[in-house]
Amino acid sequence: MKKDVKLYNMILPPFMLFFFVPTLWIVSAVGNFIIDSIVLLIISIFIYKKFTWQLYKKSIISVFLFGFLSDFLGVLYLMAISIGSGAEYYEGNDIGKQILSGIYLATNHSCYDSIYGVLFIVSGILFSSIFIFAFNYRVSFKNKGLSKKQKIIASLTMAIITAPYTFLLPKELFYP
Known part of the structure; x- marks a missing residue:
């Protein structure tokens, strides 16, 4: 008797490439450092009203x-x-199955195939942004001579501008 063999899609969604392609760590780190530097310098201009x-x-x-x-x-x-x-x-009108299908499409195809896929990826961006804000507010800008309002503005600016929007890039850019 012959066994059925199923071949599943082993192509990773772009946000998972981070774990399996170490050279992306370097590229990502350099890109993050440049963007963080630019944003931080702009923030310092607005906080101190001059370049410093x-x-x-x-x-x-x-x-x-x-x-x-x-x-x-x-x-x-x-x-x-x-x-x-x-x-x-999944196919059908069941909202739960549509959400699961959106997650499937976002991770295996393109997040733009379903509104739920887009929402899923955006939730990941928001998740990261919350941590960016919290870390900057609680640690990075602590004891730097900033008022509470300045720390909130600086942390919020960093969280909004430096959020990982690259999560929204479609898989087709990485896999032709």
Whole structure:
């Protein structure tokens, strides 16, 4: 008797490439550092009303490391939900199955195939942004001579501008 053999799609969604392609870590780290530097310098101009290296020098390393960690946590969040949902493609009008299908489509095809796929990926971006804000507010900008309002503005600006929007890139850009 012959066994049925199923071949499953082993192509990873772009946000999971981070784990399996170490060279992406370097490219991602350099890109994150450049973006963090630009945003931090702009923030310091608005906080001090003039260009100064003071805030940049005191906080760039922690801003960069915690930003990178936050992106990594966003990837873990998306992976956990993707794997934990046992997502596969369903047809029908059941809202629960449509959400699972959206997660499946977002992780195996393109997040743009379903509104639920887009929402799933956006939730990962928001998850990372919350950590970016929290780490910057609680650690990176602590004891840097900033008022509470300035810390909130600086942390919120970093969270919004440096969020991992690359999660929204379609898989087709990575796999022709």
